[in-house]
Amino acid sequence: MLSDERKPRIGIVFYSRSGTGRAVADRLATSSGWPLHEIRDAVPRMGLSGDLRCVADRLLGRRPSVRYAGPSLDIYDHVILITPVWLRGLASPMRAFLDTQRRMIRAYSVICVMSGHGGFRAVDDIATQIGARPRSILLLRQHDVLAGETDGAVCRFKRQILAAAGPASPIEPLLPAVD
Ligand SMILES: Cc1cc2nc3c(=O)[nH]c(=O)nc-3n(C[C@H](O)[C@H](O)[C@H](O)COP(=O)(O)O)c2cc1C
Numbered sequence: 593m594l595s596d597e598r599k600p601r602i603g604i605v606f607y608s609r610s611g612t613g614r615a616v617a618d619r620l621a622t623s624s625g626w627p628l629h630e631i632r633d634a635v636p637r638m639g640l641s642g643d644l645r646c647v648a649d650r651l652l653g654r655r656p657s658v659r660y661a662g663p664s665l666d667i668y669d670h671v672i673l674i675t676p677v678w679l680r681g682l683a684s685p686m687r688a689f690l691d692t693q694r695r696m697i698r699a700y701s702v703i704c705v706m707s708g709h710g711g712f713r714a715v716d717d718i719a720t721q722i723g724a725r726p727r728s729i730l731l732l733r734q735h736d737v738l739a740g741e742t743d744g745a746v747c748r749f750k751r752q753i754l755a756a757a758g759p760a761s762p763i764e765p766l767l768p769a770v771d
Pocket residue numbers: 607608609610611612613614643646647675676677678679680681705706707708709710733734
């Protein structure tokens with residue numbers, strides 16, 4: 593249990609291939625002061641060959657090599673995962689990262705960025721991998737992020753996290769969500 597005096601330790605971990613998730617992560621980190629950690633591709637996914645590798649990784653269920661210089665996630669009471677949707681599911685680099693860190697996560701929330709569809713399935717992929725459901729979910733369209741129209745939603749999400757990250761409770765059981 594957290595003592596009443598100690599503020600919950602909250603960290604943000606994001607993967608972003610083309611910058612949308614990074615913009616959301618930057619905004620959330622700036623407005624909250626929560627530390628920000630990036631998952632990077634070991635082999636950058638530039639251009640058409642990068643596109644094709646995204647599709648192949650996703651279709652074949654591959655776990656591509658990633659780089660992560662952040663701390664083990666067990667130092668946090670609550671982790672916010674930010675990821676794009678790929679082929680109506682979880683982007684492969686986040687899946688690869690969670691393979692190594694999922695057991696370290698005590699409680700978590702998810703922000704998915706996408707063109708328009710598949711966010712709930714990506715969240716379901718994460719919940720299945722971690723074996724527990726997220727406290728809060730935010731699905732954002734890339735168009736809205738790039739137009740600067742998601743600041744209010746990110747701010748509300750931050751307030752939800754602060755409310756949910758209060759006293760530590762055992763991680764909640766899995767509840768699948770499919771859109
Ligand atoms: C291989 C691939 C598959 C994608 N599949 C979907 C999809 O199924 N649904 C969707 O809404 N967007 C899809 N997208 C779009 C991305 O989710 C969207 O552009 C997102 O904002 C990218 O985030 P990022 O800039 O942080 O990498 C896909 C993108 C790629 C590269």
